[in-house]
Amino acid sequence: MMILSILAFKNVRRIRSFPHQQRNQLRSMNKKDFQLLRCLYVQDIIYIICTGIPSIIEIYENITMDEVHTPVENAIVNLIGDLGLFLYHIPYCASFYIYISMSKAFRHELKRLIYKIWCKNLISIREEEHRQGNIELNVVDIVSTIVVPA
Known part of the structure; x- marks a missing residue:
């Protein structure tokens, strides 16, 4: 070295x-x-x-x-x-x-790398939550009422 x-x-x-x-x-x-x-x-x-x-x-x-x-x-x-x-x-x-x-350049690259890793994880978590939310919205409760004449 x-x-x-x-x-x-x-x-x-x-x-x-x-x-x-x-x-x-x-x-x-x-x-x-x-x-x-x-x-x-x-x-x-x-x-x-x-x-x-x-x-x-x-x-x-x-x-x-x-x-x-x-x-x-x-x-x-x-x-x-x-x-x-x-x-x-x-x-x-x-x-x-x-x-x-x-080294400022090394610190900047490290921050960028960490941000890139965390953002990917955050994006995948957000996408999963968004999909779960959409599934829950697509479920429709069907309530039927029968009207009986009195």
């Missing part, structure tokens, strides 16, 4: 280095491209931080493995190790939150 981010950054620099006249002839990056690139950078930073810290914690645990620790020190080392393990798994579930928080 870091390699792809570096390549994307180089492409942006190359697009910006063209003179303005040549840039009009080529397809320049639009707003969505910059939002996607910004999200990619944030995702890379989170990946580097969340995988770097557990590595440092693991190195520390391996260095101090042969030392005798008190139960409190063992508890602290275990807590820090568990925190590192938790941090290690964050990048794999953080992408959705990164894109939701940083």
Whole structure:
């Protein structure tokens, strides 16, 4: 992922280095491209931080493995190790939150998708209710009265 981010950054620099006249002839990056690139950078930073810290914690645990620790020190080392393990798994579930928080285009597409799903469900429910209403309207009560002469 870091390699792809570096390549994307180089492409942006190359697009910006063209003179303005040549840039009009080529397809320049639009707003969505910059939002996607910004999200990619944030995702890379989170990946580097969340995988770097557990590595440092693991190195520390391996260095101090042969030392005798008190139960409190063992508890602290275990807590820090568990925190590192938790941090290690964050990048794999953080992408959705990164894109939701940083990209207006992604938020808009998500809203449109949710609206599309809910509207289909609402339309099908409304159609079913409408059909039920029509069936009830089509049922006619036949009441016959017989008039008996008195």
